[in-house]
Amino acid sequence: MKEEPKLIGLDRDQIARRLAQDIEDGSYVNLGIGMPELVAQHLPEHTEIVLHSENGLLGMGPSPAPGQGNPELVNAGKRQVTVLPGASIFHHADSFAMIRGGHLDLCVLGALEVAANGDLANWSTSEADAIPAVGGAMDLVSGVRSVFVMTSHCTRNGAPKLVEECSYPLTGQNVVTRIYTDLAVIEVGTQGFELLELTPGVQIEEVRQRTAAEIIDARAGETK
Amino acid sequence: MIDKRANDIPAALGGIDNGATVMIGGFGGAGSPVELIHGLIDHGATDLTVISNNTGSGEVGLAALIRAGRVVKVICSYPRSANSTVFPDLYRAGKIALELVPQGTLAERIRAGGSGIPAFYTATGVGTELQEGKEVRSFEGRSYLMEHGLSADVALLKARSADVHGNLLYNMTARNFAPIMATAADLTIVQAEEVVEAGSLDPEAIVTPGIFVNRVVHVSQPAHEADLVAAGESYP
Numbered sequence: 062m063k064e065e066p067k068l069i070g071l072d073r074d075q076i077a078r079r080l081a082q083d084i085e086d087g088s089y090v091n092l093g094i095g096m097p098e099l100v101a102q103h104l105p106e107h108t109e110i111v112l113h114s115e116n117g118l119l120g121m122g123p124s125p126a127p128g129q130g131n132p133e134l135v136n137a138g139k140r141q142v143t144v145l146p147g148a149s150i151f152h153h154a155d156s157f158a159m160i161r162g163g164h165l166d167l168c169v170l171g172a173l174e175v176a177a178n179g180d181l182a183n184w185s186t187s188e189a190d191a192i193p194a195v196g197g198a199m200d201l202v203s204g205v206r207s208v209f210v211m212t213s214h215c216t217r218n219g220a221p222k223l224v225e226e227c228s229y230p231l232t233g234q235n236v237v238t239r240i241y242t243d244l245a246v247i248e249v250g251t252q253g254f255e256l257l258e259l260t261p262g263v264q265i266e267e268v269r270q271r272t273a274a275e276i277i278d279a280r281a282g283e284t285k
Numbered sequence: 286m287i288d289k290r291a292n293d294i295p296a297a298l299g300g301i302d303n304g305a306t307v308m309i310g311g312f313g314g315a316g317s318p319v320e321l322i323h324g325l326i327d328h329g330a331t332d333l334t335v336i337s338n339n340t341g342s343g344e345v346g347l348a349a350l351i352r353a354g355r356v357v358k359v360i361c362s363y364p365r366s367a368n369s370t371v372f373p374d375l376y377r378a379g380k381i382a383l384e385l386v387p388q389g390t391l392a393e394r395i396r397a398g399g400s401g402i403p404a405f406y407t408a409t410g411v412g413t414e415l416q417e418g419k420e421v422r423s424f425e426g427r428s429y430l431m432e433h434g435l436s437a438d439v440a441l442l443k444a445r446s447a448d449v450h451g452n453l454l455y456n457m458t459a460r461n462f463a464p465i466m467a468t469a470a471d472l473t474i475v476q477a478e479e480v481v482e483a484g485s486l487d488p489e490a491i492v493t494p495g496i497f498v499n500r501v502v503h504v505s506q507p508a509h510e511a512d513l514v515a516a517g518e519s520y521p
Binding site for chain 1: 313316364372388396409412414457461463464511
C-alpha cells in the first residue's frame with residue numbers, strides 16, 4: 062500500500078499568529094481559555110488591542126514575572142496575569158454587559174465541533190460521569206459580534222471537527238463567524254463552509270477529506 | 286451612630302440558619318472569603334444552598350464547606366477545578382444537587398435579584414440543553430430565554446477596605462461577583478483587610494455603597510485559597 066504523505070499543517074503558535082493578523086487595531090477582544098490564549102502572544106506589532114477577561118478585567122497583560130504575581134489578579138482561566146496601562150477592573154454584571162450587550166468586537170474560542178450553519182459545540186462531551194460546566198461560553202457566542210474559532214482541523218483520532226451537524230451539546234446556534242485551523246481559514250457563510258485560505262503546502266482536497274461537510278472554494282480568483 | 290463592625294467572625298456570622306441560601310463571592314480563589322467560609326463551618330449551619338461561580342479547590346474554603354456535608358445544592362457556572370474532587374465525587378454519588386447557569390446569566394440573575402427584577406430575557410443559552418424548561422419569547426425576530434432573578438439569605442464577601450458604614454473597595458479581580466451579591470442578600474457579611482472610620486474612603490471611589498452591607502469583620506491578612514491548597518491544608 063502506498064503511504065500517504067505527511068500533511069504539513071500549522072502548529073498552535075502558527076495558527077495563533079495567523080488569526081492575530083486578522084484582529085483590527087483598537088479592537089476589544091476576549092480570548093477563550095486554552096489554545097485561544099496563545100493569540101495574546103502574537104498580536105501584531107504597532108497595534109493596540111485591548112484584551113477582556115470575563116472575570117472583570119479590560120487591558121489584561123501577560124503573566125507576571127516569577128514571584129511578582131498577585132493571587133487576586135487572575136484571568137478567566139484563573140491564571141495570574143498583569144494589567145496594562147489603561148486597564149480597568151469591574152464586577153461580573155458589568156463584565157457580562159460588555160459581552161451580552163454586544164460591546165466586544167471579537168471573541169476567540171476553541172471547539173469540539175463546528176457545523177456548516179455556524180453552530181458551535183465546545184462546552185460538553187456529554188460523557189456519563191462528566192461534571193457539566195459551562196462558564197461564560199454561551200454568553201460569549203450569544204453576545205459578541207464576531208466569533209472566531211481556533212482549533213485543530215481534526216481530533217487527535219483524526220475525526221473531523223468541521224461537520225454538517227454537531228453531535229455534542231451546542232454552545233450556541235449559528236454563531237461562528239470564521240474558523241482558523243492548522244490546514245485552512247474557513248468562513249461560515251450563508252451557503253456553509255467557505256474556504257478563504259489554505260495553509261501553504263496543503264491542497265484543498267486534503268481539507269475536503271478531513272471535513273465532514275461541503276467546502277466551497279471562496280479563495281480570491283478561484284471558481285466555485 | 287452607624288457602626289457595622291462585628292467583633293470577630295463568629296459574631297459576624299450570627300443568625301445564619303439551617304437551610305439558608307448563601308451567596309459566596311470569588312472567582313476561583315480570587316475574592317474567596319476563606320476565613321468567613323471556615324467560620325461558617327464552625328458555625329454549624331447545614332442544608333445550605335450555595336450560589337457561587339465555582340465549587341472550591343483542594344479541601345479548604347468552599348470545597349471544605351461542601352466536604353463537611355453542609356451544602357445540599359450549588360448554583361454555579363463552573364463546578365470543576367483542576368485540583369478538587371470534593372464536589373465531583375459528591376455529585377457523581379448523587380449527594381449534592383447542581384443548577385448549572387451560564388456565567389453571564391448567573392451574574393445577571395444576581396444583579397436582577399438585587400434590583401427588584403423578578404425575571405428578564407436573554408439570548409444566552411437559546412437552542413442549548415440549558416434552555417430546557419425555560420420560557421422562550423421572540424423580540425424583534427430573535428429568540429430569548431426567560432431567566433429569574435436570584436436572591437439569598439446571606440452573602441459572604443471579601444473586600445480590601447471597608448469603613449464602618451460598610452462602604453467597600455476591592456482588590457483587583459477579587460471584586461468579581463461581590464458587588465452584585467452584596468445587593469442580592471438580606472444579610473451581607475464582609476471580611477475586609479482594613480476597616481476604617483467614616484470619611485476615610487473617597488466617596489467617588491466607593492465600589493459597593495454601605496447600604497448593601499450589614500456586617501464588616503476585620504481580617505487583616507486573609508489566606509489565599511491557592512496558597513492553602515499548595516500547602517496541602519485541609520479544614521477543619
